[in-house]
Amino acid sequence: MTLAVDIKHTLGKFWLDARFATEGGLTALFGRSGSGKSSIINVIAGLIRPEAGRVAIDEEALLDTARGIFVPPHKRRLGYVFQEGRLFPHLTVRQNLLYGRWFAPPAQRRDDLGHVVELLGLGATLERRPGRLSGGEKQRVAIGRALLANPRLLLMDEPLASLDEARKAEILPYIERLRDEARVPIVYVSHSVAEVIRLASTVVLLSEGHVAAVGPTAEVMRRIDLPPFAGQPDAGAVIEATVAAHDDRFDLTELTSRAGVWRLPLLGARVGERLRLHVHARDVMLATTRPTDVSALNVMQGVVAEVSAGGGATVDIRLDCNGEALTARLTRYSAERLRLAPGVPVFALIKTVALSGPARGGRNAETGDA
Amino acid sequence: MDWMSLSPEEWTAVRLSLKVAVVATLFSLPMGIAVAMVLARGRFWGLSLLNGLVLLPLILPPVVTGYILLILFGRRGPIGSFLADHFGIVFSFRWTGAALACAVMAFPLLVRAIRLSIEAVDFKLEEAAGTLGANRAWIFLTVTLPLIVPGIIAGMILCFAKAMGEFGATITFVSNIPGETQTLPSAIYTFTQVPGGDAGALRLTLVSVAISMLALIASEVMARFANRRLDVE
Numbered sequence: 208m209t210l211a212v213d214i215k216h217t218l219g220k221f222w223l224d225a226r227f228a229t230e231g232g233l234t235a236l237f238g239r240s241g242s243g244k245s246s247i248i249n250v251i252a253g254l255i256r257p258e259a260g261r262v263a264i265d266e267e268a269l270l271d272t273a274r275g276i277f278v279p280p281h282k283r284r285l286g287y288v289f290q291e292g293r294l295f296p297h298l299t300v301r302q303n304l305l306y307g308r309w310f311a312p313p314a315q316r317r318d319d320l321g322h323v324v325e326l327l328g329l330g331a332t333l334e335r336r337p338g339r340l341s342g343g344e345k346q347r348v349a350i351g352r353a354l355l356a357n358p359r360l361l362l363m364d365e366p367l368a369s370l371d372e373a374r375k376a377e378i379l380p381y382i383e384r385l386r387d388e389a390r391v392p393i394v395y396v397s398h399s400v401a402e403v404i405r406l407a408s409t410v411v412l413l414s415e416g417h418v419a420a421v422g423p424t425a426e427v428m429r430r431i432d433l434p435p436f437a438g439q440p441d442a443g444a445v446i447e448a449t450v451a452a453h454d455d456r457f458d459l460t461e462l463t464s465r466a467g468v469w470r471l472p473l474l475g476a477r478v479g480e481r482l483r484l485h486v487h488a489r490d491v492m493l494a495t496t497r498p499t500d501v502s503a504l505n506v507m508q509g510v511v512a513e514v515s516a517g518g519g520a521t522v523d524i525r526l527d528c529n530g531e532a533l534t535a536r537l538t539r540y541s542a543e544r545l546r547l548a549p550g551v552p553v554f555a556l557i558k559t560v561a562l563s564g565p566a567r568g569g570r571n572a573e574t575g576d577a
Numbered sequence: 578m579d580w581m582s583l584s585p586e587e588w589t590a591v592r593l594s595l596k597v598a599v600v601a602t603l604f605s606l607p608m609g610i611a612v613a614m615v616l617a618r619g620r621f622w623g624l625s626l627l628n629g630l631v632l633l634p635l636i637l638p639p640v641v642t643g644y645i646l647l648i649l650f651g652r653r654g655p656i657g658s659f660l661a662d663h664f665g666i667v668f669s670f671r672w673t674g675a676a677l678a679c680a681v682m683a684f685p686l687l688v689r690a691i692r693l694s695i696e697a698v699d700f701k702l703e704e705a706a707g708t709l710g711a712n713r714a715w716i717f718l719t720v721t722l723p724l725i726v727p728g729i730i731a732g733m734i735l736c737f738a739k740a741m742g743e744f745g746a747t748i749t750f751v752s753n754i755p756g757e758t759q760t761l762p763s764a765i766y767t768f769t770q771v772p773g774g775d776a777g778a779l780r781l782t783l784v785s786v787a788i789s790m791l792a793l794i795a796s797e798v799m800a801r802f803a804n805r806r807l808d809v810e
Contacts, residue, residue: 252708280707287708293701297723306719310710356709 216257232408253280286353294337307356343374466528490561491535503556590764598740601680613691639745674751679740694728734796
């Protein structure tokens with residue numbers, strides 16, 4: 208499946224001008240609030256009719272203002288999971304789930320209510336009405352409802368934004384199963400770095416209505432020079448790593464990556480599993496000689512690739528560690544004192560404890576598919 | 578207790594009133610829903626004109642509304658003569674005319690109740706139904722209509738109660754003919770105009786109060802039932 212999007216549209220003072228193409232998997236539209244991500248997904252769904260643009264799935268145009276094509280939302284066969292669920296309050300969960308099936312042509316109907324109910328763990332809720340469901344259950348029903356309409360593409364607009372951390376953790380595995388088992392192409396809107404790193408195969412980075420970058424997740428998420436990251440606490444690198452061993456004595460997990468060996472607080476992952484680490488730039492320390500007698504367990508060797516010229520007291524420095532990128536945020540003072548410039552060999556130190564905890568993206572940023 | 582039992586003429590007035598009110602309510606309902614939908618969702622020039630037209634009977638003196646109906650729907654009126662010639666439908670001095678007068682007078686109340694409930698329906702639910710493959714007609718039937726059932730019930734009860742009590746427009750348009758156009762209020766009015774009519778007026782007043790109370794209780798029960806279905810706490 209190929210999705211091609213090219214939109215030009217004004218929304219009040221806001222000018223949306225976005226163009227990208229993506230192939231299958233889970234494509235994340237990522238950016239801060241107000242960057243135009245939700246508008247783009249609404250254009251794809253047909254809920255917004257832009258001034259100019261083209262949206263096509265595998266060469267079938269859903270929208271082409273130049274040729275006067277506008278396929279109405281109900282004929283697009285796209286599933287849409289809204290941020291607030293939007294379940295029908297007058298129907299039971301079962302009726303909600305089967306709503307879309309009703310309107311599908313018989314040949315395209317899926318007869319796998321049972322499969323979807325099992326996939327999303329909804330067995331106990333079928334006869335209830337949405338008013339009696341928890342936030343997490345509502346969102347799972349919304350996902351199931353969209354899925355059972357047998358869409359060519361699933362659109363998800365911050366489906367986890369209204370949930371607390373525990374509920375998010377409850378839903379994330381189900382989205383991974385959609386991506387990996389059901390193999391439904393997904394366009395996923397999010398402003399959460401952790402979600403994007405865990406779920407996305409492709410990232411479309413948006414900034415003020417424009418596409419700042421498109422590409423594989425790890426590649427896009429380490430771009431320190433781009434507006435959503437420059438100067439923001441979320442800036443960091445995505446490391447693709449493989450679980451090598453668990454150390455029960457010290458409760459540590461050992462991971463290997465191109466950059467070197469990582470030690471993290473014990474993870475629940477199997478040996479051999481591939482996952483992604485999100486290493487925040489602010490957790491990385493630099494030294495120009497190999498440090499000895501330090502407590503930090505993770506020491507990566509590399510060379511300075513790029514020093515971002517930001518204003519203020521800090522600079523972001525991108526390192527090349529044997530082909531793997533790592534970002535460090537230092538004070539401008541330290542950077543000058545160490546004479547850091549492209550080509551200078553350095554050692555990066557990352558405290559193991561900085562890589563733990565869901566908020567830091569350690570365990571949270573793991574994924575079964577990399 | 579003899580004074581409590583209704584005379585045949587009084588029964589006729591009660592039955593006629595019920596018939597007129599039921600017919601007025603049922604026939605104005607589809608149009609009431611359509612107009613409420615247009616007023617709640619429509620975006621076009623002339624919307625406020627339509628709104629004013631619908632509300633007009635509420636503000637005009639009932640006698641004026643009745644007189645306008647007489648001019649338009651009377652035997653020689655432009656609409657009345659057309660309907661009589663082509664469809665054989667006659668309103669003037671018939672119970673159907675009473676039903677028309679009641680429907681016109683009650684219409685603003687019906688539309689207002691339904692319109693408010695349509696405006697309370699989350700437009701986003703309808704969008705969601707659209708992304709699931711439902712076209713506009715199906716969205717209306719499967720999402721909007723079930724969600725506005727409480728508003729429709731409230732509107733119908735208001736409409737029925739207004740129709741039961743309508744007097745000014747009815748008597749102006751179709752007069753006060755016993756057995757044909759003499760509804761409860763007209764009958765009560767007639768009793769108050771003749772010597773010794775007090776007992777009859779009182780009996781019909783009690784009937785009127787009882788019917789209104791029953792309608793109110795029915796609306797409460799139905800609204801509660803509808804809300805329970807929607808899980809509104």
